[in-house]
Amino acid sequence: LPTVLLDDIAGRLLLYDVAEYIRLRAACKEWRNCTDDPRAGGGLDCRFRPRRWIMLSNRTEGDGRRFLNDSTGASACVDLPELSRHHLETSTEGLLLLRGKARRRKRMDAIRVENRLKECRWNLIQVFEVNVAGKRLVPVEDIGRHRAVFVGEAACFSLSARTFPCVAGNAVHLGATGARYPPVGVRYLADKSADPPFEFTTDGPASPDEPLKCLQEYLVWLNLVPLARPCTLQEYLVCCAGLPGGLKD
Incomplete structure (x- = not known):
């Protein structure tokens, strides 16, 4: 050429x-x-x-990580040896923000987080468009039936419902929060209706002396797994949005 x-x-x-x-x-x-x-x-x-790529899981064994293109549906496995020594905090503009792993695991105050979430109210989920020139937020009532938004503490991203027909369009999906679930799982913007949240469990073995509820309270690093296998793409994505570690493979 x-x-x-x-x-x-x-x-x-x-x-x-x-x-x-x-x-x-x-x-x-x-x-x-x-x-x-x-x-x-x-x-x-x-x-x-790289743009339009999201990492599906941060808890895969080894250095390989699976990435998904939110526009085409293509996937790719990439070796990232740096992640064996770091935690992925977030990604933006094709860059990964990493945090070095602590030598010792620190216990998180899960009760405080759970209480705070319990006190929050999810009566209304509003979507805003950022007007950069006007430096203001513009309320949006509709994002289009071929668009879905995932919002969580770990990541926020948008998908094409046309490329992923199993994902509900014109809707906001709330990220998973661990052992406790937000009152709303999916909020549909067209009719203001809502679906209950997805439910997960942990892979920690429960015993008669230590029921699963106690394990979830004190061993908060246990990996989340769906209640039924195989998990759906929506279950995978709400964990990617809500949890720094994503869903256990």
């Missing part, structure tokens, strides 16, 4: 996502020589940051 045409194709691919650009460079050596290397510059060039 002529260099001008190759540059035009590469630029169009980068407008969408760097994954397609990497596939273009992998086609042949000449194309790699004619295009910019994404590894140059220490990853500071925003053109080469």
